[in-house]
Amino acid sequence: MAERVQSEIRKKLIDAFTKNETEYLSGQHLADIAGCTRTAVWKHIEGLRKEGFQFEAVRRRGYKIVSIPDNMSADKITLGLNTEFLGRNLHYHDSVESTQKIAYKLAYDNAEEGTVVIAEEQIAGRGRMDRKWHSPKYTGIWMSIILRPKIPIPKAPQLTLITAVGVVQAIEEVTGLLPEIKWPNDILINGKKITGILTELQAESDRINSIIIGIGINVNTGIEDFPEDIRTIASSLSIESGKIIDREILIRTILEKLEKLYLLYLEKGFFPIKLMWESYAISIGKQITARTLTGEIKGKAIGITEDGVLLIEDPTGEIHNIYSADIQI
Ligand code: BTN
Known part of the structure; x- marks a missing residue:
């Protein structure tokens, strides 16, 4: 509860600064807007500075925002997240080898279902078939999700297909683009790969302990950020839409869509998901x-x-x- 109040104060402060970018806002004015004391305003501004926001402070005039960080924060991602369990326990990192590796360890240590690991950069991101997954800083969504469905092991690949449907729906809603799925788990726009999904299992003889779903999305990646050998086959949401996409909104939307689909799957089985998946698939019939x-x-x-x-x-x-x-x- 205390954390939520704190996030709400920060959100109000960020709102006030971003709506008055060229003006100095006094401590008292900010305190009135945020509904807290001037000392609390000062503390929150220091907190925001640590998250990468830059402010100019002038005596008797107040504070002016100078720049907003490119990076995300756990606070900003979970603010307004409308899920029951997906993303409620969120681990945010600046730079990691691979979010899969961290999620794998957390799952082994009994992390709850719905735990999410997100990083700004992966220096050893993994793709399917032991390929590398290029994950440059601040440009994409590199995240791993821990699920613990009580299903037989052979059904585990269904989770990859559920995830693909959730990601397609979220991209469609946030960007207006029309992504398509290439079996089993590539998401393409205009024939170029935007997203990859990697599903890994922790299982014991005939029982699934956890499924780690890794999602990599090229969001604001520029063409120069891709290694030369994949520039003709890969793209990003910003290249395809001509706009910078808010990664935090996209993450929230993915988690919300995915949770709904997962609950539908647990209740009604795979059939409704299969129909949705087929409606987005490019290869079927070809x-x-x-x-x-x-x-x-x-x-x-x-x-x-x-x-x-x-x-x-x-x-x-x-x-x-x-x-x-x-x-x-
Ligand atoms: C593919 O080969 O298409 C799957 C790519 C999966 C990449 C994601 S990024 C987040 C997670 N961490 C990893 O190291 N890989 C997955």
């Missing part, structure tokens, strides 16, 4: 090539199974179940 570890399969993608397995019909009419592959359309 001729595709699936590169698996054992070779290539060419044919028409005819759908996914209840377990999230991709079905390809080859020219002889044989149906192949694809569990893991890179897809080319």
Whole structure:
């Protein structure tokens, strides 16, 4: 409760400064706006300075905001977050090797379901199939979520598909862009990859302990931020929309959408999610090539199974179940 009051005071102060960017605001005026004492205003301004806000202070005139940090903060992310459990326990870091690694350890140490780890930068971000995931500072959303569903192990890939639907819905709502899903977990806009999802399991013989869902989204990444070899196949939300996107709003929206879908899944099973997933999928109904570890399969993608397995019909009419592959359309 005390923390929430504190966040609300900070929010009121930030609002006042950002609406009066060119003016000095006196300590008393700020205290009236925020509903606290002048000493409390001073303490909150010091706190905001530590979070990266810069202020100019002039005797008898007051404070003026000089710059707002590019970075996010746990406070700013959870402010106004409308979820029951997803993101309620949020670990925010400036720089980490990989949020997956931190979430994995937290899950092992019994962190509650819905715990989220977010970092501004990953220096050893991991992708699928042991690839690197490029995660430059302040440009994207690099986050891992701990879930503990009571489902059989073979059903775990369904969580990747649920996450993809939640992320697509959130991107659509926040940016107005129309993302599409490429099986199993790539989110593309105009044919370029914007988001990757990596799902890892902690399981004991026949029981899931936790599922760590890693989400990487190129949000405000400039083309020069991408390594040269992926510039033709990757993009970001800001490149595609021509606007800077508020990462904190996007994170909140993802957590809200994902929690709703997850609860729907626990109550009604995978079928409603499967229908949503198929409505966003680009590969279904198209001729595709699936590169698996054992070779290539060419044919028409005819759908996914209840377990999230991709079905390809080859020219002889044989149906192949694809569990893991890179897809080319
Ligand atoms: C892919 O290969 O498409 C999956 C990429 C997943 C990247 C995210 S970023 C947050 C989390 N931490 C990691 O190291 N990887 C995942």
